Amino acid sequence: MLADLESTRKELEKEELSAPDGVAPSEVYSKLMACYLLENDLCSAKFLWKRAPASAKETDGPLGRLWSVGQKLWTKDFPATYSVLRGEWPDYLQKAVSELEGVIRERVLTLVSRAYTSITLTDLAAFAGVSADQVAAVARERGWSVDGAVVGPKPAPPVIHGATNCEKTLAVLTQYVSFLEN
């Protein structure tokens, strides 16, 4: 499902709009909600929840639980996010949910590496959704120094970019300069 996220999302949106009498099967709504969460598009997820028909919003149904994940992400309540994600899910959502957990963890840990020069192990465990004994291993994996109860995150090394076509760049630059001179 993750392989072609954008095209899957477009397909699902089209399905929602072409549904007879404006009501699509509840699976469409749950899959679309999962797509929005994978793309970190919390605004669209919120409005999807608002416009979904009552038939798709059964108590404790997959759509409701996915939306509670979205709510927790909005308020940055990461421990609660992970606990909801670890519940039972129907088959068609299983793969998406496990991808979602990995994607959220990756995002949070990147943020931590950007924002913190040192962070306590307990806080890091809460952000990453792992238990206290595993968190040190997670930190070491990323090359962060572990010093007693405190961890020193390092920002990820900058990505080296490939070479660009010189002639094409020159042509484009000449265009700009001639435009600016006129």
Place this chain on the structure above:
Amino acid sequence: MSFPLESFVNSVKTLSSQGNLSCLYEFLENSSEMLSKNTTHLEAALSSLELGQHSLGILALLLARFKAGAGEPATLDRQMAEFVEGCAVDQIRYAPDSYAELCHLYTKKLLERSKAIKGLRVLQQAIAKIQASPNQLTSIHADLCHLALSAKCFRPALDVLDVDIADISKENGKFESRHLLLYYYYGGLIYTAVKQFERALFCFEIYFSVPSLSLSHIMVEAFKKHILLTLILRVEAPPPKHCYSEVARTTMGRRIRPFCVPYVELATAFAQRSPEPLLAVVTRHQEQFTRDQNTGLVKQVVASHNKMNIQRLTKTFVTLSLSDVASRAQLPSAQKAELHVLGMIEEGEIFAAIDQRDGMVRFQDSPEQYAAPEMVARLERELAQIMALERRLQQLDEEIQLEPQYVQKATKTQHEDDSGQACSSSQNNKVANNIM
């Protein structure tokens, strides 16, 4: 089928097969009264016409049906969808006003039944068919945005809103300023909902770019939202002088301000450092904000005030303890301060590093070197947009210079100038001669 309708159908078939479409359009305008009297037989008339060849005739019949309000909603929806999908573009271009009116009535019916989401694809297709170019504005655009807001499904409307408008379809004289204002107002609301605040601000600036003799409610509401958005984005209020006429901006501002007193007070309170005056204004005018349905935006303004205070600190300090941040930005605790700072780092609003060991925050300069490929790509994109805009302006300039009215006026003033100079030079000669 009654006799007038039979003759109507026959006329439609003959005129369409002859290709005499402007005649057909006039005939249809004249028959609208007859059609409204025979609403019960319209169904039969519809079935005897073919969509591809007689699109104009079917358009008139559908319009009469929608106006009468008769018929089952599901059938009407299906007929509308089929019509929009299958109609012949060259035929309907003769009757853009009827086409637009049909879409307006269709939107109204959907909104009454709260089934707005069904109309989104139909209207998107309808717009694509009648537009002469993707940058042309029609009155159906406002309907699409209205439906999107009612259905809370913004993707189809955003696809249309993201294209810049360069032209307006006159629709045989029936396009009103109301349609333009509504399109930008609803568009602004949609952008605010998906948190694209800069585009929303651009949309709400219509209140001073549309010349008018009197104020409209739409302009007043747009002004209120505009104030709130400038506070949320923490940018300077109206745009630079060379964009819009200075006079227009100040006069509009002066006329609208008396209607938006709470918002102007909010803006003045926002400029102060302490959050107390701001919160006082919010509680005092709570009712007005709720009536205008702006409470969500007002809460975001309060949050933005906190962020502004934290940003002020980056200008003065290099390192600061979290408890100091909390006290200077007037936040309740160091924990809250840490969460706020983390949120701002994520959004890219400040550059800082939190050190939990000492409980300090180190403020940094922006690490942007403007040398990465992403920056180059962004520069290329924006330059391409500007070059396209410049080409378009040159085109418009050429079109105006070739316009006969402009040429007439320009040569007339030139002749006046020339003859004036000739008169004055001849007078000078006379005087000089007299002296001599």
